[in-house]
Amino acid sequence: MAEPILEVEALTKRFGALVANDSLSLAVEDGAVHALIGPNGAGKTTAIAQISGELRPDGGRIRFRGRDVTRLPIHRRARLGLARSYQITSLFPDFTALENVALAVQARAGHGFRFWKPARGDAALVVPARDLLARVGLRGRADVPAAELAHGEQRQLEIAMALATTPSLLLLDEPIAGMGRDETGRMVDLLRALRDSVTILLVEHDMDVVFALADRITVLVKGRAIPSGPPAAIRADRRVRDAYLGEEA
Amino acid sequence: MLLFLEQTLNGLQLGVMLFLMAAGLTLVFGIMNMINLAHGSFYMIGAFAAVAATRASGSFALGVVAAVAAAGLVGLATESLVLRGLYRREHLDQVLATFGLILVFNELVSIVWGPQAMFLEIPAALSGTVEILPGAPYPAYRLAIIGAGLAVALFLWALIARTRIGMRIRAGASNREMIGALGVDIGRLYTLVFGLGAMLAGLAGALAGPLLAIEVGMGENILILAFVVIIIGGLGSVRGALIGALLVGLVDTYGRAYLPSGLRAFVDPAVADNMGASLAAMAIYLLMAMVLIWRPRGLFPAHE
């Protein structure tokens, strides 16, 4: 079996007396869709933030494609192929959808220190950007300022931008949060279509979506991980049931 | 040695004045995340009100009361008319709007009292000197300022550490999103904090009155020092404001007193005096830079 694309070992993060992640370990297989689930406050977003580089762990190690990235700053991880989409939409509101994606493409292409040639007419940026917009279903909305897009469209734009950096691992933090039925369906189709090109680690609350998409699931409860397994096993796992039911009780 | 003692007391006196300015500023920034450049204007209004009231009534004590009241009222009016619209705005907007307020207040004061500087006499009761050590007389008025400042510090400590309002203030300084969620009336808390800050600035202005020329624009100079103090002390922390203010007051005073003469050992007197004066003026900015390198959020930040 190939080396996992992402290995998290004994990841620990404390906020004062609160232990958000308690010696968390997981491994994401290359080419898989891996879901991270758990009750509210279990530490999922904290874990994602540490994997993407926004938070420094207090303990443990993160290995991406065999390389120790625990101390690497965000933009370096992005350059290595680790991309993230945000739970709270984080776009460039005054830029059009096309400009948003073009900027992401530019990030990958490098050469940002160009002062003369207009970027809007730059085919090297615009052509891939249009492709990506088409891929996520936003082809017709290219010239709309991001702030004016519908919520679901903004989430699609988020994914397009994450894809623009041609990542090998895509971290999705609650991609369908706040979406209605139709929008959710579209997003699931989109994610399914992406499976072939990129490994996905996704944090999600919606169980139906998780079980429809995921190859492996890791359950976080109070900062600790119940060992990962395929959906059927997790569904049947006693501890998982207790964790969820216990929370609801 | 006696000179050193005198300079130290001068430094403490300046520090205490800066504390009065900085305390309000740091709370307003810490709780309301608001940069208020017009804070210096409350100081100026306090000074002018003190002069006007003292001349009218013959009593400096009344002048101080008038200063605090005037600054407080102007502060509350400003808060409800202008600043409410700025709480959610970015810092740039707050900087520009309050810069506009500086212009407005300067002109209004100039219209009411004219462009000439005014002067206030040290109140007769405090016009003598006190012998702190044998052979070391020190102006009683300045000692009174130090005393007053420390009293205010004590009062603020009691208010913040020991009362419910104080608890809300502390909570607000460390996590402003939470207190709204906890059901605290944010609007009232903001108004209270702002008003308190303005009154303290007015008090500082009144106390400074007898020591300085009271003129339009006097707020700008002390405003910058106050911002340096709150950066050094840590945003949102009254304790930080006190330590920072005393530090800045001492560094500035020692710098001005000793750098010119100290440099004479190395370069000729004229150059030394010049270089010394300018290094002294720069000293607090260098202090701020050094503190930020060591502690990027200041000495006692209210929230990490």
Place this chain on the structure above:
Amino acid sequence: MTSPGRREIVLVAGLALLLAAPGIAEALGEPFLTSLFTRIVIYALAAASLDLILGYGGLVSFGHGAFFGLGGYVVGILAFHGAEGTAIPFLPGEWAGTTLAVVAWPAAIAAAALFALVIGALSLRTSGIYFIMITLAFAQMLYFFFVSLTLYGGDDGLNLWERSRIPGLDLYDDTTFYYVSLAALLAFLYLAWRIVNARFGMVMRGCKQNERRMRALGFPTYRYRLAAFVLAGAGAGLAGALIANHTEFVGPGLLHWTRSGEIMVMVILGGMGTLAGPVFGAAAYLLAEEFLSRYTEHWLLFLGLFLIFVVLFAKRGIYGWLAGPGARDG
């Protein structure tokens, strides 16, 4: 959606007015207007350079006056030694300064850019209010430094006995000097326009809208901000060189934080994040100063109120109001 027609009209009208200003002044029999418009153009340059980092980059720098004043002082000091025939003390060799514009003005730009590099390198490690305070602190330090230079007038400032010389042009002629300044402004605006629309500019503007995302995308944002900061400083340095010539005087006041505040006010009055905005803002501020002050010495009161009004209700500024919603990229 946008009103491109309106914007073009406003820009063309503005440009026409600027080009015709000396002619209008003469026709009205008010030659001082040429001098006033020269001031407007020079401050417009300073404001435009600030807008590059403020409006487009989102960096609230209270130290911009430092680069403005520095440029002025370079020209002043070079002219001072040139007139006196004495060697410049802190430079190696026995260089006795110069009044040649082709030397002095690039020197002003280079000095401003160099200081912007140093100050920016240190300040841009911080953000938010810390950034504002650090830039302000540096400006104040430079201010006090120049106050201490008694050789160059200290607090009283330095008179320029001679304006800069450009062979073939008489810079003492108000009209000629006006067109030289206007050329400098237009050249900078053109440069800024290209920069803002090129890849570099897109990164800067992205940083202003969402810096966190820029870093997540993989952009080393610090480098871009520093480059922009240096370019802005260079522009302010050029403006400083021009103002020194125009007023035939430089003083530490040019570096004071309140001067930076004034320039910032010009940017916001005109419309932040556009290129034409700063020009309108500088014009509004200086015209108000000139004409309102004839009616009342308290004209700053009205300016202050207007500024508060603009910030609270009319963020797009004068240019935004004139040109309509299509007023992007100047």
